[in-house]
Amino acid sequence: MSFITGAGATNVDLLYTGMPRIPDVGEEIYSEGFELQLGGGLPATLINLGRLGIPAKIATELGNDIFSEFAKKKFAENKVSPVNLYKGEGIPVNITSAIILKDDRSFITYGKGSIDSDSEALDSFYNLAHGSKITLMQPGNFLEVYRKLHAEGTILVLDTGWDDELSVEKYKDYLDIADYYTPNKKEALKITGTNRAYDALKVLGKFFEKPIVKLDKDGVIGVQNGRQVFVNSVERFKNVDSTGAGDAFLAGFSYGLFKDCPFEDCLLYGNITGGKCVTKAGALSAFVTEEELLTIAKEERSFTEE
Numbered sequence: 001m002s003f004i005t006g007a008g009a010t011n012v013d014l015l016y017t018g019m020p021r022i023p024d025v026g027e028e029i030y031s032e033g034f035e036l037q038l039g040g041g042l043p044a045t046l047i048n049l050g051r052l053g054i055p056a057k058i059a060t061e062l063g064n065d066i067f068s069e070f071a072k073k074k075f076a077e078n079k080v081s082p083v084n085l086y087k088g089e090g091i092p093v094n095i096t097s098a099i100i101l102k103d104d105r106s107f108i109t110y111g112k113g114s115i116d117s118d119s120e121a122l123d124s125f126y127n128l129a130h131g132s133k134i135t136l137m138q139p140g141n142f143l144e145v146y147r148k149l150h151a152e153g154t155i156l157v158l159d160t161g162w163d164d165e166l167s168v169e170k171y172k173d174y175l176d177i178a179d180y181y182t183p184n185k186k187e188a189l190k191i192t193g194t195n196r197a198y199d200a201l202k203v204l205g206k207f208f209e210k211p212i213v214k215l216d217k218d219g220v221i222g223v224q225n226g227r228q229v230f231v232n233s234v235e236r237f238k239n240v241d242s243t244g245a246g247d248a249f250l251a252g253f254s255y256g257l258f259k260d261c262p263f264e265d266c267l268l269y270g271n272i273t274g275g276k277c278v279t280k281a282g283a284l285s286a287f288v289t290e291e292e293l294l295t296i297a298k299e300e301r302s303f304t305e306e
Helices: 042-051 066-077 119-129 143-152 168-177 185-191 197-204 244-256 263-277 290-306
Strands: 004-007 012-019 033-038 054-058 082-083 092-098 106-110 136-137 155-156 212-214 218-224 227-231
Touching: 004 119, 012 066, 033 042, 033 066, 033 290, 042 054, 042 066, 042 106, 042 136, 042 244, 054 119, 054 143, 066 082, 082 092, 082 119, 106 119, 106 244, 119 143, 119 185, 136 143, 136 168, 136 244, 143 155, 155 168, 197 218, 197 290, 212 263, 218 263, 227 263, 244 263, 244 290
Parallel strands: 004 054, 004 136, 012 092, 054 082, 136 155
Antiparallel strands: 012 033, 092 106, 212 218, 218 227
């Protein structure tokens, strides 16, 4: 059975909601709501794929601490199979306290951000990803593995995230082997050095047959066979917290690729999973099942045709 995989750090979020403001030094404020859940990033994308019924696997770092045990439980609940790359004794997951206000957010994070990749970790990730239909790429220490997978015909989907030094030159090695790249508008303008999303598409078109730029609340644009494709956002979804929206979009988009769907459907699925995500606080609080995804997609297509 084919599957989707990737390598990345596991993040655990402590979410505080319903607060009037962030407390000053020496102050204490009680929140109305609290939730412990896995945070954004690659694990969130793979968990959303698991919820859509897609076999998903992750190479990550997990310890014996309470936060790692929580992550293991959540991976199991959402049918994501982890391979542990961690050999230390500490807490390898990133732990974030997130204060979600009405119009803003504030974060404090413990952790090193990314995962280490010695030769043993590289071999473990390759053994995990070998045979996958899709591997989700992140910049870091696994370029050697991505190149092997690219040569074997695995579909590679790149997500760089934001970087103050984001540029074509810095990420060219990844752009050269990726089949798809899913930047938001800010990332697309930064990496291409342009001022408009459509100009960014042209630059990205030098690397990709089907370049994509997410327009946040305004939808997503892409190019197929030289024709620009625009897929509007799903208006029924109201934004409460944008945490994890990009990860959720990637899940819907990858679902479409996995199912060999038309390009426009892949973009629509991404808009649906990303749009649903923002309706609750946290990266994984709101999601759609496969049945819900296909039902909403059918309704959205009918609305567009009308």
